Amino acid sequence: MNNPNIFKLEEYLGQYEFKAPYLLCCSDAESITxxxxxxxxxxxxxxxxxxxxxxxxxxxxxxxxxxxxxxxxxxxxxxxxxxxxxxxxxxxxxxxxxxxxxxxxxxxxxxxxxxxxxxxxxxxxxxxxxxxxxxxxxxxxxxxxxxxxxxxxxxxxxxxxxxxxxxxxxxxxxxxxxxxxxxxxxxxxxxxxxxxxxxxxxxxxxxxxxxxxxxxxxxxxxxxxxxxxxxxxxxxxxxxxxxxxxxxxxxxxxxxxxxxxxxxxxxxxxxKDKILARNNQIVDKNLQLLDSFMDQYRELFSWVRPQGGCVGFVRYKKEESIDNFSKRLVDDKGVLLMPASIYSHSSNHFRIGFGRKNMPESLEKLKEFLQD
Ligand SMILES: Cc1ncc(COP(=O)(O)O)c(C=O)c1O
Incomplete structure (x- = not known):
């Protein structure tokens, strides 16, 4: 058996997940102690x-x-x-x-x-x-x-x-x-x-x-x-x-x-019902914030609003590659996005995650970066 190819997504998360303070691409709901x-x-x-x-x-x-x-x-x-x-x-x-x-x-x-x-x-x-x-x-x-x-x-x-x-x-x-x-x-x-x-x-x-x-x-x-x-x-x-x-x-x-x-x-x-109700409430609230964010920055971004789960795929509309944008963002503000290249997808999209409680804070940091 050959070795599998490097798992790009896990490699990328491994590099940043426990270092970047604002994880804006997580694919899981808020955890429990x-x-x-x-x-x-x-x-x-x-x-x-x-x-x-x-x-x-x-x-x-x-x-x-x-x-x-x-x-x-x-x-x-x-x-x-x-x-x-x-x-x-x-x-x-x-x-x-x-x-x-x-x-x-x-x-x-x-x-x-x-x-x-x-x-x-x-x-x-x-x-x-x-x-x-x-x-x-x-x-x-x-x-x-x-x-x-x-x-x-x-x-x-x-x-x-x-x-x-x-x-x-x-x-x-x-x-x-x-x-x-x-x-x-x-x-x-x-x-x-x-x-x-x-x-x-x-x-x-x-x-x-x-x-x-x-x-x-x-x-x-x-x-x-x-x-x-x-x-x-x-x-x-x-x-x-x-x-x-x-x-x-x-x-x-x-x-x-x-x-x-x-x-x-x-x-x-x-x-189950109690935990899912709590996590769905966080997701609902975060999605509403993302609706206004997408509206406010429609010159820069667009998306098909997610129907389920806690991730979405956002298109960055500028000439700059999303890889470059994501790198500048994480280096400058510590906000982590996941560019499409991690999925071997040749487009200018990135994954955004909205399952976590601190997502509003991460979104504010992204806004700060955009305003800078
Ligand atoms: C679609 C999909 N399947 C499977 C997995 C792996 O899940 P786990 O971390 O629980 O092994 C993931 C993790 O991101 C996923 O997004």
Missing amino acids: MQEMIDMGSSSSKDAWNKLSLGYTEVSGLPLLREQITQSFYPKLSANNILCFSGAEEGIFCALYTLCDPDDHVIVLTPCYQSLAEIPALKGALISHISLREENYWRIDLQEIQNAIKPNTKCIVINFPHNPTGQVITKNELQDLVDVCRAHNLWLFSDEVYRLLGNPSEGWAPSAVELYEKALSLNVMSKAFGLAGLRVGWIACQNNDLLKKIEQMKHYTSICNSAPSEILSLIALEN
């Missing part, structure tokens, strides 16, 4: 926390946690349709590496979180990148996907709410995509890590796994819940044979999840 989380626990989960043994855990994830995941997200599935991972990233690696074979063909919507295309390519699959287009409001174009299908197509990879544009998929669009996958007997890998954060005008589409027997729905505690430090993610899939093979890949990566993180995830999911 350990104390707040423990205080939210029911008496039985507090008991589980206090009596927790710090040995190895079950490879597929704590059964109680997997049950809570199905109740919270996929009520028609059962705990054995869930396989837990260390974050969503391990789920992407194990699932796509297992699913794809050399010379398979895989369709990926771009721009995208790099590993969604990189891991199938690492395994030797041939990738068709289908570009989401701004003039189509970054929406999925089913016709383009259909045109790209070949006899050796194995899988379609989607991510909605989409990183970096914040576009969502509607229930009808998802159903149409499932119909196409079913007609061609394709797997559908659906990265849903931003689902339930935001307020899409047409409501939330279901998880792909609820509609399709060959779907893998990926989710995680990192984004909508703001709990990236737990490193707990999962894949939901109706096909237990595939889940078993993916689990066998996990033996080579993390083996099992962190015991404390499993209990903390359980507490978070028991308080």
